[in-house]
Amino acid sequence: MILYEACFDHKLDRSSLIVALGGGVVGDMSGFVAATFMRGIPFIQIPTSLLAQVDSSIGGKVAVNHCKGKNMIGSFYQPIAVFIDTETLSTLPAIELVTGLVEVIKYGVIKDAELFEYIEKSLYDILQLDQKALLKIIATSCQIKADIVAEDEKEKHVRAILNYGHTIGHAIEALTHYKKYRHGEAVAIGMLYAARIAVEMGLTGNTVFERQLSLVKRLGLPLSTGLKPKDIIQTLYLDKKAMSGKLRFVLPTGIGEVIISDQVTEEILSRVLTSNFV
Ligand SMILES: NC(=O)c1ccc[n+]([C@@H]2O[C@H](COP(=O)([O-])OP(=O)(O)OC[C@H]3O[C@@H](n4cnc5c(N)ncnc54)[C@H](O)[C@@H]3O)[C@@H](O)[C@H]2O)c1
Ligand SMILES: [Zn+2]
Structure with missing residues (x-):
């Protein structure tokens, strides 16, 4: 909910861009917000963990967890681009x-x-x-x-x-x-x-x-x-x-x-x- 609030606070609209910079959790959550806020605004993935670089940032599955089921609330929503910098792995x-x-x-x-x-x-x-x-x-x-x-x-x-x-x-x-x-x-x-x-x-x-x-x-x-x-x-x-x-x-x-x-x-x-x- 806090992410949606940020979308309102920053007055995002359909021409805005969400940047998911982080591991798979950040990518999945930001992607879900991007897929659902105003029925979808563009987003890009900049994955920083190896798992996110080779897996979660590719393919368009976005989701959030619910206490009754992991990844059960989600969507298929493709980022407009995925940028990978292998140097980020030096701090992983x-x-x-x-x-x-x-x-x-x-x-x-x-x-x-x-x-x-x-x-x-x-x-x-x-x-x-x-x-x-x-x-x-x-x-x-x-x-x-x-x-x-x-x-x-x-x-x-x-x-x-x-x-x-x-x-x-x-x-x-x-x-x-x-x-x-x-x-x-x-x-x-x-x-x-x-x-x-x-x-x-x-x-x-x-x-x-x-x-x-x-x-x-x-x-x-x-x-x-x-x-x-x-x-x-x-x-x-x-x-x-x-x-x-x-x-x-x-x-x-x-x-x-x-x-x-x-x-x-x-x-x-x-x-x-x-x-x-x-
Ligand atoms: N959408 C998909 O198709 C898909 C596929 C596989 C997994 N997933 C999801 O991805 C998530 C797992 O992703 P993950 O392994 O990246 O977990 P994560 O996002 O929790 O990252 C792992 C840890 O590494 C830290 N981290 C990330 N990048 C770093 C960096 N460059 N330097 C230092 N620390 C860094 C994070 O803060 C975290 O503590 C799960 O929620 C899983 O459900 C989604
Ligand atoms: Zn896996």
């Missing part, structure tokens, strides 16, 4: 860089084997904020997300592949009340489980899982949650992405290729969720 806390990188790894798994390989080879440079390496992974990620969104803005089909690792990741976040794990930490574990499911179902070989595990380990991210498989499964069924009672999973068939499957049985799920990665 290291853990935010690492968790943002999980989304970049995700892009590699779903669409770009070369990007994935580049991260494997250049992880040290990326974490040292080598500008060339950052530019490469950020530009590639933005392109991948923009291409997917251009094909399917409203998430009717292919955009769903962006949810790789997020099905179980969201369940982990929800069960721990969004407090114990950062989004990227929960998604990393979700990606490992999804890869394991794909291996169990014979959709891909074990190296696809091992390569992701190795990267997650090198990033020092948690590999387990201590949550009960049955609680995760129950939460999955409550997830808004469950379609007519069936769970939908994005599963890798190789590095750079995924499918969307509703064939993951509870039996496979509980077997995989019981396994650990250490």
Whole structure:
């Protein structure tokens, strides 16, 4: 409400411009205000966290949280431009860089084997904020997300592949009340489980899982949650992405290729969720 008040106080009109300068929270909130104030005024995104640069600033999803549901009040509203300055990452806390990188790894798994390989080879440079390496992974990620969104803005089909690792990741976040794990930490574990499911179902070989595990380990991210498989499964069924009672999973068939499957049985799920990665 305070943001809308600022819009009134500054006498914004349809020719005004809102600039969202900050991380994903700032981008999502400012974008939502821009989408709704006077039924929409122009806005630009200047994302300053890695997650916002590679993910939330691209694609036009804007939202605010409600105590009854995260991101449930929102809209699709495109910024007129996104400006990214990789130098902003120099002040970003290291853990935010690492968790943002999980989304970049995700892009590699779903669409770009070369990007994935580049991260494997250049992880040290990326974490040292080598500008060339950052530019490469950020530009590639933005392109991948923009291409997917251009094909399917409203998430009717292919955009769903962006949810790789997020099905179980969201369940982990929800069960721990969004407090114990950062989004990227929960998604990393979700990606490992999804890869394991794909291996169990014979959709891909074990190296696809091992390569992701190795990267997650090198990033020092948690590999387990201590949550009960049955609680995760129950939460999955409550997830808004469950379609007519069936769970939908994005599963890798190789590095750079995924499918969307509703064939993951509870039996496979509980077997995989019981396994650990250490
Ligand atoms: N719209 C979408 O498509 C989409 C996609 C993914 C995530 N999201 C949303 O994005 C949000 C997460 O974004 P986030 O990870 O950027 O979180 P965030 O905005 O909370 O930023 C993380 C932390 O980093 C700080 N920060 C940001 N830039 C900095 C910089 N350059 N130097 C120092 N500190 C800096 C922030 O103040 C904050 O403390 C969540 O609310 C999530 O729901 C939206
Ligand atoms: Zn995410």
